[in-house]
Amino acid sequence: MPRPTTPLLSKPGIRAAALEIIDQDGLDGLSMRKLAAALTVSAPALYFHYPTKEQLLDDVASEIMEKVDTGAFALGWREGLLGWARSYRAALAEHPNIVPFLARGPGQRDASLRRADAIHGGLVAAGWPAREATMIGASTKYLVVGAAMGSFSRGFVDDVQVYLDRYPALGDAHRLREHADAVDRDSFEFALSMFVDGLAARLTRISPSAEAGARSAPPVPATGASPRVPR
Amino acid sequence: MPRPTTPLLSKPGIRAAALEIIDQDGLDGLSMRKLAAALTVSAPALYFHYPTKEQLLDDVASEIMEKVDTGAFALGWREGLLGWARSYRAALAEHPNIVPFLARGPGQRDASLRRADAIHGGLVAAGWPAREATMIGASTKYLVVGAAMGSFSRGFVDDVQVYLDRYPALGDAHRLREHADAVDRDSFEFALSMFVDGLAARLTRISPSAEAGARSAPPVPATGASPRVPR
DNA sequence: TTGAACTGACTAACGCTGTTAAGTTAACAT
DNA sequence: ATGTTAACTTAACAGCGTTAGTCAGTTCAA
Incomplete structure (x- = not known):
């Protein structure tokens, strides 16, 4: 044929x-x-x-990343960050097997840069210094990728009775496997909350004028607020 | 021969x-x-x-993980968490190429369980509920693994002039590559600080008696303080 | 209407991978 | 002295990503 x-x-x-x-x-x-x-x-x-196979995987990865949404930055940096992180994690959780590839992934794709721009712009518009905006973006990605990859709970095996008395503080860690997914999801939400709480406290400390987490004050074009300094 | x-x-x-x-x-x-x-x-x-090759890699990974130190939990949960996270990240940063393997890695090894026990015990002894101790451990691992893997900064290419005007909020992101390592390190420390700050605020909220981050009060064996409830 | 160029498939094959099988001999135990 | 185990060897297998070369159907210009 x-x-x-x-x-x-x-x-x-x-x-x-x-x-x-x-x-x-x-x-x-x-x-x-x-x-x-x-x-x-x-x-x-x-x-x-x-x-090439890699090109194919790149395309598949990009397709998955299309579901990541940075639109919530219009409602304020807190909402934006939470919305981005959650949609990001949800996208990865849908196809966990591709995460190891995606983590080293392109990132230099057009769509990826557009997202990075929206995130950085949203943060800066809300009063974050450019350098910290970069670190916040990186930190959030750490959290999402780490949660998608690590799967802390999956590190435990459920057929082992041994460490029940060998490591008493672990209690019944062997049951973790059962609700591994739930633990993962809860831990991610927990980490995200603690992180954003810490951020909010810091923002009121360094820039008391900014309402911590509320809509960015002036209707200034978000992308214009970024000073041209190295970050 | x-x-x-x-x-x-x-x-x-x-x-x-x-x-x-x-x-x-x-x-x-x-x-x-x-x-x-x-x-x-x-x-x-x-x-x-x-x-098998996988067994070999498991052993190499375990060798690397031996440098992770959970001893600082004797000085309080905050010191313990920071010490663990930093030594963990340092161990991975020394051999970044093996991280993708290590992330799915064993975790069920003896040494790994001993570490998990020390972490969980240290947190519970400091007043954290067992369930939250689990989530804190997971969250911290997310951060470390995410930072070791993702390498947010490496996502940018430095030979592209294009997006300088296409995505103004990114400013001079192309310079990121130069000090990529520094950005990674700073971002990790930043994330860790914000996370632990959020934790400290929460701990005083849910258990005002516990000094947020100070030494765990009584010299009770850390592992004995963990109740046998599902986490 | 013919003929060239292009398209989208095919089979065969290259060098690589992790791993197994079988052979060979030094070292050790009885 | 003999048998077993230890620590290597070469040969080989199946599967991998990828390339080369072939070939029939489609499209379009002359």
Whole structure:
């Protein structure tokens, strides 16, 4: 079958199939041959549409990141940060297997820069110094990526009775596995709250005029408020 | 050369060589053949000492994690948490290439459990409810792993002039690359401070008796203070 | 209407990977 | 002296990402 009358493959189709395999079999479970087989096609056919496996993964990652929303910065830095962090984490939690790739991921993509700009602009407009705005953005990403990756709870095994008396402070850590997801979600929300609380306290300390977390005061264009100093 | 008079290989030697390759060439740069070549040995010889590549990596990861210190919990939960987080991050920053592996890593190892026990016990002894102690431990790990992995700053490319005017709020983000490491370190410290500040405020709120961050009051064995309730 | 150029697939193959099997001999225990 | 174990060797397998070369169907210009 040299050239079909109607194309068998399309970039979105390849992406969807790849993501499906990743979700089911993990990141290592995706191979070009397996992906091709799922599309009832030979492996090299994929290279007509994607020059490399990494490029394909980049595209899949970008697709996932499209669900990240920075719009809430219009309601104030606190709302913006919370909205961004939550939508970010939700996007990653939907496809946890791709997170290790996404973490080193591009970030230099256009959409990614647009998000970074919205975040930084929103923070600066609310009264945060540019340098701290950068650190807040980084910190929040740490939290989201760490939560998506680490999965603290999954570090415990549930078939071990041993450490129940060996490490009494762990109590019944073996039950963690059961509600691992819940613990992860709660821990993320907890960390986010503590972090934002600390931020709010700091903002009133360094810039008492700014209402901590409320709408940014003047209707000045958000992006214009960023001074051109190294951060 | 069937059996050498004195063994050519040893587990510590294999581990050291593996880590050296990982540090230089990245996690993907480590192959059993390359490792064997570095040790002037054939690849299958390694399998006499390590049953699998994953086991080898587990051991290397554990070796790195040995530098993580939870001793400061004797000085109070705040000092303990900060000391743990900083030594944890420092250990990962020394070998950033192995972090992606370490993040999914074992965690169920003996040493890992001992650390978890010390952390949880130290927090509970200072007045934190067990459930929140768990979340604090998880949150801190999120921060450390996220900081070690994400490398927010590395997400920017420095050869692009384009977005200077396209995304004005980003200012001169292209300079980020230069002091990427400094930004990472500062952002981590910033995040840690904000998080711990938020925690301290919460602790005085929920348990006013506990001095927020000071030494845990009575010299009671830390591990004995953990009630046996699900967390 | 013919012919060239392009498109979207194919099969074969390269060098790489982790790992297993089988062979070889030094060292050690009985 | 003999048998077992230890520590290596080479050969090989299946699977990986990717490249080269082939070929039929589609599109468009002359």
